[in-house]
Amino acid sequence: MRFTRKLVRQQPWWLLVGVLAFFLLSSFTTAAPAQALIRRADEIQPAGASPAGGPSTNSPSAPAAGGAAQAVEASGPARWIAAGKSGIERLGENIARLRTDTEKKVAALRQKLVRAKDATVNAADRTAQFFKSAPARSKDAYFRSKEAIKDFSLKDTMSRLMGRWRTRDRPGETQIDPNFVWTDREIKANLARFKQVPPSFEEEAARRAKMTPRQRAGLRAFQEGVQVTPEMIKEEEEADARRQNHQKLMAEAMGEAEKEHPPSSSVASGGADLAGKAKQTLQEGAGSVENVFDEAMGKLHLRKRSPAPGSASGWTPVSTLRYDGAGYNFVRRVGGPLYIYPVNLPGSGDGPYRWEDLPSSHQAQLKKSVENLKKAQANGWSKAEHHMGVSPTQGSRNGFYRLPGFAKDEIIVKQRGNDFRFEYSQAGLLRSSRKTVPFSELPEHLKLYASNYVARHPDVPWASVLRRLRKRAPAGSSSGWQQIDSLRYPGAGYNIVRSRNKLHFYPVLPGSDRAVVPRTWEELHRAEQDELRASISKIDKAVKNGGRNAEQHIQVSQHFGDRNGLYTTQGRSAHTIAVLKKGGKYKFEHLKPGVMWDSRVRVPFEDLPSHLKTYVKSLVQGAPDLPWASAIGRLRKRAPPNQEPRVVNYPGETIRLMKARDGTYVFHMMPAQTNQAIQVRSWSRLPDDVKAHIRRNMRNVYDVAHSRMSIAEARARQVRVAENYEDFNNVYAHPIRKAETIYIIPDSTHTYVFQRQVNGRLQAPVPYNQLPENLQRYLWSEDSIRSVISSLGGHRFRK
Numbered sequence: 001m002r003f004t005r006k007l008v009r010q011q012p013w014w015l016l017v018g019v020l021a022f023f024l025l026s027s028f029t030t031a032a033p034a035q036a037l038i039r040r041a042d043e044i045q046p047a048g049a050s051p052a053g054g055p056s057t058n059s060p061s062a063p064a065a066g067g068a069a070q071a072v073e074a075s076g077p078a079r080w081i082a083a084g085k086s087g088i089e090r091l092g093e094n095i096a097r098l099r100t101d102t103e104k105k106v107a108a109l110r111q112k113l114v115r116a117k118d119a120t121v122n123a124a125d126r127t128a129q130f131f132k133s134a135p136a137r138s139k140d141a142y143f144r145s146k147e148a149i150k151d152f153s154l155k156d157t158m159s160r161l162m163g164r165w166r167t168r169d170r171p172g173e174t175q176i177d178p179n180f181v182w183t184d185r186e187i188k189a190n191l192a193r194f195k196q197v198p199p200s201f202e203e204e205a206a207r208r209a210k211m212t213p214r215q216r217a218g219l220r221a222f223q224e225g226v227q228v229t230p231e232m233i234k235e236e237e238e239a240d241a242r243r244q245n246h247q248k249l250m251a252e253a254m255g256e257a258e259k260e261h262p263p264s265s266s267v268a269s270g271g272a273d274l275a276g277k278a279k280q281t282l283q284e285g286a287g288s289v290e291n292v293f294d295e296a297m298g299k300l301h302l303r304k305r306s307p308a309p310g311s312a313s314g315w316t317p318v319s320t321l322r323y324d325g326a327g328y329n330f331v332r333r334v335g336g337p338l339y340i341y342p343v344n345l346p347g348s349g350d351g352p353y354r355w356e357d358l359p360s361s362h363q364a365q366l367k368k369s370v371e372n373l374k375k376a377q378a379n380g381w382s383k384a385e386h387h388m389g390v391s392p393t394q395g396s397r398n399g400f401y402r403l404p405g406f407a408k409d410e411i412i413v414k415q416r417g418n419d420f421r422f423e424y425s426q427a428g429l430l431r432s433s434r435k436t437v438p439f440s441e442l443p444e445h446l447k448l449y450a451s452n453y454v455a456r457h458p459d460v461p462w463a464s465v466l467r468r469l470r471k472r473a474p475a476g477s478s479s480g481w482q483q484i485d486s487l488r489y490p491g492a493g494y495n496i497v498r499s500r501n502k503l504h505f506y507p508v509l510p511g512s513d514r515a516v517v518p519r520t521w522e523e524l525h526r527a528e529q530d531e532l533r534a535s536i537s538k539i540d541k542a543v544k545n546g547g548r549n550a551e552q553h554i555q556v557s558q559h560f561g562d563r564n565g566l567y568t569t570q571g572r573s574a575h576t577i578a579v580l581k582k583g584g585k586y587k588f589e590h591l592k593p594g595v596m597w598d599s600r601v602r603v604p605f606e607d608l609p610s611h612l613k614t615y616v617k618s619l620v621q622g623a624p625d626l627p628w629a630s631a632i633g634r635l636r637k638r639a640p641p642n643q644e645p646r647v648v649n650y651p652g653e654t655i656r657l658m659k660a661r662d663g664t665y666v667f668h669m670m671p672a673q674t675n676q677a678i679q680v681r682s683w684s685r686l687p688d689d690v691k692a693h694i695r696r697n698m699r700n701v702y703d704v705a706h707s708r709m710s711i712a713e714a715r716a717r718q719v720r721v722a723e724n725y726e727d728f729n730n731v732y733a734h735p736i737r738k739a740e741t742i743y744i745i746p747d748s749t750h751t752y753v754f755q756r757q758v759n760g761r762l763q764a765p766v767p768y769n770q771l772p773e774n775l776q777r778y779l780w781s782e783d784s785i786r787s788v789i790s791s792l793g794g795h796r797f798r799k
Contacts, residue, residue: 016095023091213237226441315414315421315436318461321453326406326445328358328366330384330399331391338381338390343400344449355381356536357491357573359593362403370401406445413462420462422450439465481580481587481602485628487619489590491574492611494532496542496550496565497557501728503547505532508566509611511618517648517782521547535569572611579628586631588616605631648785650778652739654731655690657701658722663708668722670731672774673781693735701732737774744785 208216213236220236221228326344340353355363355377367373372387384390391399412423414436423436424446442450454463495506497518504518521529521543532539542550550556557565568574571593578589580602587602590612608616620629656668667686669679683691683705695702704714704721714721720730733739741757745765753765756775768776779785 016099019095019098020091023088213240216240315416317412318415318420319413321411321413321450323409323411323446323449325402325408326449327400327402328362329391329397330388330401331393331396332381332384332399338384344406344445344452345403353573356567360534360570365403366401369404409446411446411450415461420465422446481582483578484581485579485626487577487579487616489575489577489612489615491566491568492572493535493566493568495557495563496554496567497559497562498547498550498565501546501548503543503550503556509614511615517646519649523649531569532567536567571609577612577616579631581628586628588612588631646744646785648742648744648779648782650740650742650775653734653737653774655734656722656727656731657705657720658725659711665705665707665721667705669734672737672778687736689736690734697735698732737772742775742779 208219211219214233217232217236218228221232324344326342328345329341329343330338331341332338338354340355340358342353358366370388376384376387389398389401391397407425407427409425414421414423420439421436422439422442423434424442425432426435439447439450454460457463490510492509495508497504497506499518502520504520505524506518524532536542536554538553542553542556547556554567555564557563573591575591580587580589585604587604588608589600589602590608592601605613605616617632620626620632623629651672653672654670656670657665658668660666664682667681667683669681671678686694694705700717700719704717704719711721711723720732722730738758743755743757743762744752745755752768754768754771754775755765756763756771768779771779
């Protein structure tokens with residue numbers, strides 16, 4: 001019999017066997033005393049006597065004496081055997097009944113377990129489904145609340161109130177259509193009804209006379225819907241001076257006339273009486289006419305129609321431009337990288353740009369308006385098509401996303417004679433309104449769109465407006481400058497290059513002759529790190545752990561000539577510099593960064609940013625015969641390279657311990673230059689100074705190098721052992737040729753001296769040929785430093 005660990009899991013058959021054995025044993029133990037009593041009773045009873053309950057002696061004898069005697073003698077045990085058999089049968093029935101009950105209970109328990117399991121699974125499914133649908137429910141609730149708020153917005157409420165007020169029922173009037181135009185007469189009547197009488201001409205003139213020229217200019221700008229300009233203030237000041245001079249002259253003339261022809265008292269009194277009577281008569285007549293007119297208009301209120309376009313004002317629509325808004329178009333050609341092209345954005349150039357080159361404000365707006373943009377950016381734009389729309393070509397609009405503030409609009413061009421006006425939608429506090437302005441007063445993004453439209457359709461009738469602005473601009477305006485050249489500025493920033501297991505940052509400044517010295521992230525100044533953080537959002541993740549997984553976050557160049565890892569910093573992006581000329585003056589139009597978007601500004605050469613000045617100067621020095629070279633003035637000759645101090649960061653050499661095939665350990669001497677071969681040396685071939693340092697300061701390395709222990713045992717002793725030739729993590733710094741900083745400083749003899757900074761301490765400056773051999777090789781291997789060394793006063797240094 002095999003027993004299991006838990007009682008509930010035992011088989012029911014062995015329980016039946018045990019109960020049966022128990023009852024059999026109990027039956028045998030009770031049957032033995034019964035048989036003894038039977039034998040004792042047989043011995044005491046005589047042979048002829050019948051047992052109790054048997055037949056009497058007078059009864060006839062049995063037919064077969066032998067069989068009868070045996071039946072009588074066996075009557076006692078038979079009863080006991082019959083009783084035992086009936087007990088055993090009852091025991092079997094009880095056992096069978098117990099087994100049946102047990103099986104029923106087990107089946108019921110199994111059903112309960114199955115129902116509990118199903119209930120648990122259903123509850124888990126319902127919980128998971130509830131949490132999965134939570135974002136959708138939140139989104140629906142948000143849109144429902146948004147629609148509810150929109151229904152009760154101030155704009156709609158005011159519109160409903162104004163509509164009810166306009167269409168209210170008046171006694172004795174006919175209800176009118178709510179879409180009508182108020183006339184001047186009705187406006188005056190409504191003002192009079194509400195006791196808002198407009199001031200008279202004399203009162204308005206007196207009020208204006210008390211204002212200062214600046215206040216009058218502000219009132220005029222408010223009435224015309226424009227901003228106050230210095231020209232308006234100047235005009236009001238001149239008008240004020242003329243008015244005061246006129247009043248002075250009139251006062252002098254009236255004084256002289258009164259002196260020569262003094263009026264008599266009778267004439268003066270008669271004239272005053274006549275003037276008073278005439279004024280009273282006019283007032284009474286005007287009052288009667290107004291009362292009659294108001295009474296008539298109060299009984300009759302007609303529906304008015306808006307005048308036909310151009311009929312009243314004289315402006316006739318000649319063209320309609322459909323403005324699709326401004327934003328960026330995400331374009332990826334087959335098998336190529338993702339580029340971003342600006343569309344109708346003022347001052348953004350033609351592109352293409354990468355995400356890091358966009359203004360931070362535009363990046364924030366696109367992240368808010370474009371769904372799943374962060375998911376598309378997370379994988380380096382490699383699977384952007386799975387999360388957002390991407391255009392296959394620049395002409396497609398599948399990947400076009402509009403920036404807030406540049407909504408769709410219809411620009412209606414109107415003409416009256418040879419003059420043109422442009423009508424567009426202007427956003428207001430409660431609602432937008434249509435505004436008609438000349439081309440020069442259009443917003444910058446609409447100007448750009450109209451200019452691009454004329455470039456594609458030069459035969460439109462209003463194209464002459466742009467030509468007149470370019471050719472006959474008034475003096476002192478921003479137009480009137482003729483473009484004579486276009487300069488393509490490639491942008492300034494840093495080229496991030498993978499070098500062994502580190503990232504090196506190469507500064508990129510077009511037009512500069514300074515040495516390009518790579519630096520690691522830790523060697524950059526704090527301001528340079530902040531500048532890179534502002535341009536590259538994931539730079540901190542890329543430089544983490546020495547930049548081992550940088551390719552998962554940013555693009556990295558494999559060498560300095562590779563431009564995949566080139567990132568421009570903010571305010572120094574690639575764009576086009578336009579050279580403008582007006583008379584004998586020159587200006588440079590460049591891209592200026594702004595808060596919301598970048599704009600193009602025109603400044604003289606002296607006001608250009610320093611990085612653009614350097615680039616423009618380099619172009620003039622390379623081509624002195626440029627037509628606008630005189631705009632820079634007399635350039636000083638470029639100072640020789642030895643006049644500019646330089647800083648070189650020497651990365652130092654490293655040592656790598658690796659196990660050879662024969663079981664011994666060898667040392668890999670890795671130079672500072674990545675293009676040089678690695679030297680493999682045994683312990684006996686190491687330099688003496690390196691041996692002494694390892695024996696004295698690196699005892700574990702010394703013991704491992706002289707043994708044949710396994711790599712696991714060596715690492716258990718805290719010794720770095722490389723696994724293969726591509727392992728640059730398990731290395732040691734060279735004990736003698738450590739990383740340091742070298743300052744190349746010009747001295748009084750116009751030659752260079754080299755000052756080393758080791759462990760934070762500056763050493764005495766020395767000539768190039770007195771530097772250690774490893775430093776000379778490193779400096780000579782750099783092309784820019786080699787040219788510096790070669791140009792030091794005609795001196796040539798050995799390699």
